[in-house]
Amino acid sequence: MRSWLTLAVIAPLLAALPLVGNNYALRLATTVFMYSVMAQSWNFIGGLAGYPSFATAAFFGLGAYASAILQNHGVPMVPAWACAGVAALLFAAFLGGAILHLRGHYFAIASLIVAEMLREIVNTLPDFTGGGKGMNLPLLKLSVTAQAQFFFYAMLALAVLTVATAIVLQRSKLGFGLRCIQQNESAADIIGINSYAYKTAGFCLSAVFVGVAGAIYASWVNYIDPPDVFDVLISVKPMVMVLLGGLGTIFGPPLGAVVLLLLEEVVWRNFLTMHVAALGVIIVVLVLFLPHGLLALIRERFPTKAMAN
Amino acid sequence: MSTTPTLSVMSLQAGYGDVRVLWDVSLEVAAGELVCIIGSNGAGKTTLMRCLSGLLQPSAGSIVIDGRPMAQATPADFVRAGIAHVPEGRRLFSAMSIRDNLLMGAYLRTDKGAIAADLERIYAMFPILAERQRQDAGTLSGGEQQMCAIGRGLMAAPRVLLIDELSLGLAPRAVELLSETLRKVNAAGVAILLVEQDVMNALELANRAYVIDHGRVTKSGPAIGLASDPAICEAYMGLS
Numbered sequence: 001m002r003s004w005l006t007l008a009v010i011a012p013l014l015a016a017l018p019l020v021g022n023n024y025a026l027r028l029a030t031t032v033f034m035y036s037v038m039a040q041s042w043n044f045i046g047g048l049a050g051y052p053s054f055a056t057a058a059f060f061g062l063g064a065y066a067s068a069i070l071q072n073h074g075v076p077m078v079p080a081w082a083c084a085g086v087a088a089l090l091f092a093a094f095l096g097g098a099i100l101h102l103r104g105h106y107f108a109i110a111s112l113i114v115a116e117m118l119r120e121i122v123n124t125l126p127d128f129t130g131g132g133k134g135m136n137l138p139l140l141k142l143s144v145t146a147q148a149q150f151f152f153y154a155m156l157a158l159a160v161l162t163v164a165t166a167i168v169l170q171r172s173k174l175g176f177g178l179r180c181i182q183q184n185e186s187a188a189d190i191i192g193i194n195s196y197a198y199k200t201a202g203f204c205l206s207a208v209f210v211g212v213a214g215a216i217y218a219s220w221v222n223y224i225d226p227p228d229v230f231d232v233l234i235s236v237k238p239m240v241m242v243l244l245g246g247l248g249t250i251f252g253p254p255l256g257a258v259v260l261l262l263l264e265e266v267v268w269r270n271f272l273t274m275h276v277a278a279l280g281v282i283i284v285v286l287v288l289f290l291p292h293g294l295l296a297l298i299r300e301r302f303p304t305k306a307m308a309n
Numbered sequence: 310m311s312t313t314p315t316l317s318v319m320s321l322q323a324g325y326g327d328v329r330v331l332w333d334v335s336l337e338v339a340a341g342e343l344v345c346i347i348g349s350n351g352a353g354k355t356t357l358m359r360c361l362s363g364l365l366q367p368s369a370g371s372i373v374i375d376g377r378p379m380a381q382a383t384p385a386d387f388v389r390a391g392i393a394h395v396p397e398g399r400r401l402f403s404a405m406s407i408r409d410n411l412l413m414g415a416y417l418r419t420d421k422g423a424i425a426a427d428l429e430r431i432y433a434m435f436p437i438l439a440e441r442q443r444q445d446a447g448t449l450s451g452g453e454q455q456m457c458a459i460g461r462g463l464m465a466a467p468r469v470l471l472i473d474e475l476s477l478g479l480a481p482r483a484v485e486l487l488s489e490t491l492r493k494v495n496a497a498g499v500a501i502l503l504v505e506q507d508v509m510n511a512l513e514l515a516n517r518a519y520v521i522d523h524g525r526v527t528k529s530g531p532a533i534g535l536a537s538d539p540a541i542c543e544a545y546m547g548l549s
Contacts, residue, residue: 184401190364191417
């Protein structure tokens with residue numbers, strides 16, 4: 001209930017941002033929402049089920065390309081976004097069947113190569129995907145400001161939908177099952193959880209919104225190419241955000257997205273050549289000093305009544 | 310006593326990859342019975358338990374629960390059929406509270422009122438779990454964890470409770486308490502199939518016993534009879 005209230009307070013405040021912010025602020029916020037979607041999605045499989053998936057970039061790129069190809073074949077933009085989500089979901093179901101029997105590092109490595117594989121496939125099909133030259137998307141006939149606002153609201157809506165899904169999942173049988181799998185998969189089997197089906201469901205949930213985010217991103221930037229949308233950093237950053245915010249929590253992943261992207265804007269611009277190294281330093285600091293994330297830190301400082309019981 | 314056993318296993322064979330562990334195991338557990346399985350390390354006891362809860366698919370033979378064959382059944386099917394497995398090493402959800410661990414045992418049940426009543430029954434059986442119900446299961450001592458694991462098994466409302474290594478690594482006093490509790494659980498009508506290294510304790514608890522050696526049942530009979538069998542005494546108790 002408190003989670004819904006928090007969402008109901010935050011979402012309208014964010015929606016009011018275009019009234020005060022300029023295009024730069026909107027663009028930054030849109031990026032934050034996009035990464036919030038991806039961090040939250042990764043949390044479904046990585047945080048709840050404890051399966052460290054590196055497949056986020058694969059789902060993102062797949063969504064971007066699915067939507068771009070559909071739009072270049074005449075499908076309107078918003079239905080193409082929805083189709084991209086479905087494509088990512090089906091791909092995750094198929095992929096999950098192939099690699100979810102692996103655990104720990106083995107799963108991580110198997111999921112890591114998926115984006116590379118898709119990137120190569122896109123590269124080798126130039127007639128269909130533009131290959132290494134990339135793809136252009138239909139331009140929107142809107143002013144620059146109107147476009148910025150449109151994509152701002154599109155990403156915000158998707159981010160809110162993802163948070164809502166997380167809230168529902170947290171209290172659902174599937175959510176409890178995933179948490180059991182994270183803690184002890186064989187014990188989860190013993191009490192009658194169909195762990196394979198649950199992991200696959202968690203993996204599909206971690207894909208569908210990322211697919212849509214990729215599709216919206218493609219329309220937003222008008223041009224995609226393989227190194228951009230299958231970038232391994234698209235897989236790594238959401239993980240760092242979740243660790244930063246709070247693993248397995250509802251508002252941790254969005255919080256992590258906000259903090260990391262602001263850090264990126266404010267600090268990393270000054271260290272252009274070293275920003276990936278900075279990411280590494282943040283990961284190390286996180287593991288050493290903040291293993292439960294910022295949200296746990298905030299809760300420690302300001303314990304609520306519900307927690308004191 | 311009763312005509313159809315609750316759990317019956319016929320000529321079961323199982324293994325891991327090319328390694329055959331169970332060669333020929335047949336056994337029966339009647340309603341309300343307390344049966345134990347004894348055998349040395351590597352005899353196949355845990356493998357048998359894994360087959361009986363659907364974690365491992367046997368390569369041949371059959372498992373029948375209440376007259377229903379369990380071929381190709383999943384672990385969830387076994388839970389629904391009335392089997393609850395308390396695995397070796399407890400395997401609790403260590404970062405979840407004790408209460409949540411117990412409630413997860415009732416994962417497949419939908420009868421909310423009965424679940425709440427069963428939870429109270431388990432708290433009455435193990436008052437220490439009630440006292441610490443909000444604590445993480447990982448903070449419990451070994452004996453308390455075993456209580457929690459047995460409690461989680463009972464929350465599935467099973468007809469047969471499989472217990473793998475009740476006493477392994479536990480203090481003698483904890484073992485005594487757990488054994489006493491098992492007697493009570495059994496008296497309440499839940500059949501128990503117990504795997505135990507502590508042969509003396511197992512034979513004291515059980516009505517009947519099976520001896521497994523190298524994946525085969527080599528002896529079976531009333532527990533009292535086996536306890537006085539010179540061959541058993543020599544092989545498993547170091548008495549001659």
